[in-house]
Amino acid sequence: MGKLTQAELHAIKEKAESYRADMTAFLRAIVRNPGESAEEAAHVETIRREMEKVGFDEVKVDPQGNVMGFIGSGETLIAFDGHIDTVGIGNRDNWSFDPYEGYENETEIGGRGVSDQLGGTVSAVYAAKIMKELGLLDKKYRIMVVGTVQEEDCDGLCWEYICKEDKIRPEFVISSEPTDGGLYRGQRGRMEIRIDVKGVSCHGSAPERGDNAIYKMADILQDIRALNNNGDAESTEIKGLVKMLNPKFNPEWKEARFLGRGTVTASQIFYTSPSRCAVADSCAVSLDRRMTVGETWESCLEEIRQLPAVKKYGEDVKVSMYNYDRPSYTGLVYPIECYFPTWVIPEDHPVCTAAVAAYHDLFGEKRIGAEAVRAEREVRPLLDKWTFSTNGVSIMGRNGIPVLGFGPGAEAQAHAPNEITWKQDLVTCAAFYAALPSYYEK
Template sequence: MTQLDYKKITALAEKYKPQMTAFLRDMIRIPSESCQEKEVVLRIKEEMETVGFDRVEIDPMGNVLGYIGSGKTVIAMDAHIDTVGVGNRDNWEFDPYEGYEDEETIGGRGASDQEGGMASMVYAGKIIKDLGLENGYTLVVVGTVQEEDCDGLCWQYIIKESGLKPDFVVSTEPTDGGIYRGQRGRMEIKVEVKGISAHGSAPERGDNAIFKMGKILGELEQLHTRLTTDAFLGKGSLTVSEIFYTSPSRCAVADGCTISIDRRLTVGEDKELALQQIRDLPAAIDANAEVSMYTYDKPSYTGLVYPTDCYFPSWVLPENHPVTQASAETYRRLFDQPPHVDKWTFSTNGVSIMGLLGIPCIGFGPGKEAQAHAPNEKTWKADLVRCASFYAALPAIYLEKME
């Protein structure tokens, strides 16, 4: 294997900072909400080809995959390249798509969440090619779609349908400068209650579904306080995120009520447990409530539909796992200090990569979690450089540690 020169790697990453910045600003300028990523995918493909990836393809779902090397060990790096919307424009101090840059930062929708990770990955590929580091492994740099709508769906498709089976995956979601090795899972749960409508002047003739749901809401609030806590991932949680009703009119008894629950899952919690906890609530039993999971079945921008339950399990990569150890060693060698090892607050594609499919996943990405989905989103140029160095060095260090 080619001997790593860490100073050359970091020097090249610094050298390519202007190109990374320009590429990221180009991606930000292209609106790319979930299911509308076509144009940004084409721009990423163009950049991969320009910097010298061996092969670039777009799969039937619309994910873009760039390949370097042909070794037996397969290492994938992932950035979702869809974004959320901009919300209330009045909350932005600058155009969220034109963005801005100064000496230290780049602003715009997707800067931290999560197109910055793509910019660093592509230029890590260039560094690998420049220094001839691709011996012994195949690197697959993946820009994934629909994550903001349904995290992990893209990787369910990639692994199950395309046959790509990486030895491990690096998620480039923002990690505030640290190495992240897990996250709580989540579920999208629906609770439905039925009633009988009647004229509002004589409510005793009907059966009010909203009143029945009100009792369930109170018990859900109490259930949240009793959920499991894990020493690393923290506490499971739930919150009611939406409420809907049906009624013949404003002058009638409501004959239906439905709520959506955002359920966050810690270690030891799964979908069966979470659903049964709600079904067992006395008010849910009294109301004969129907408790189920939502299903995601929106077509990607290519038109492909790949339905999945809205269940996204928690996952934790052990601290002594070879991937965790190689990641920490990469950080120490490049930056001459120990890394901060932690976890994400939010959910990532790791829910499928490791949570559902058992492929080791580690996180290291430019930007900060707090910037995700916020107005005036930004990232830091120094993060882009640091992450490009890390991505370029990690595969060789992993192979070294596995020898």
């Protein structure tokens, strides 16, 4: 299929608008139950029932707990991903309304997870309904809407399972994470690094008899800070991560500049000591490492190992990567390294060009949104990237399946108290999702 006619586009937008109230009710029904990582069972059941209600051809829940709905019979599978777990509510005193009962007014819906990112799943479910009702799927395409689990704990774990164990590999995936009305073609990656330092304890009254692990770690942390903050001049001993934006150090510097430089920061610190009157005999830190294009888990670990202070303390220092092995709500354990690769698709990728063409035909050349956010969205580029991490780290980063992001809500609402989304975004995304397959050509 090629581009849609104006009459077909109008019919899609009209259908999406007609389901505004249904989508609002569906979203509020999901939010009503808490659904943090590994506790998503109620969310899955709510989504499963809605998929069956609106007429999906097949609905199933895989052993990990991901809920999947399918429409169409074509050979080319297009997937719409939305993680259905949320973070907790934090300090309840910071909320001006019940985060699970939520609220709605004429334009907004409030509640934990409405932007991050239950609204995207809602729009995708109703987009599939629209495609079926308007006959937009010929024998070429099959649509999969998947509500994925444990993303907040371990982004991408769900898609590792879907690709490796369910043996499902779509032609491409649309991530329905919030994009503030933009089309997002990439994100920085991240990894969770641990540094362990050994020491020798002794009585605190004679510290020279021991080997203080905390002091060793203090030296290492100074080098970590330098790695994040320094420039990349030839004379700089510890060249900063900004070097990856420099053609001299990174052949992929153009896309690195698009996504932004990597960062590293100490996020946690631990120690052991016989008492408060003793020298510490071990110290460990967690590092949050954000990666741009051209950086890998191997290069990031080696970068830490080559820091002067790390080399100075030799075998007393261990640099490693964390692992994740928390059971899903079904009890399934699927261990994985805490490495979440950078990914980006080119502007001229067929998925990207199809999405831009569909968006332009439906809505014009600027981002749109509810009146409250329209002005701030319009000045931002339509084609952009996420600041945070998504399931794209597995879909594209580990498995090479193209991903493009377009989802209701705002990044700034993610993990924040008094989280809201906009009803207009649900409608806009449902229309876009319904139109997109008609614009895609291999």
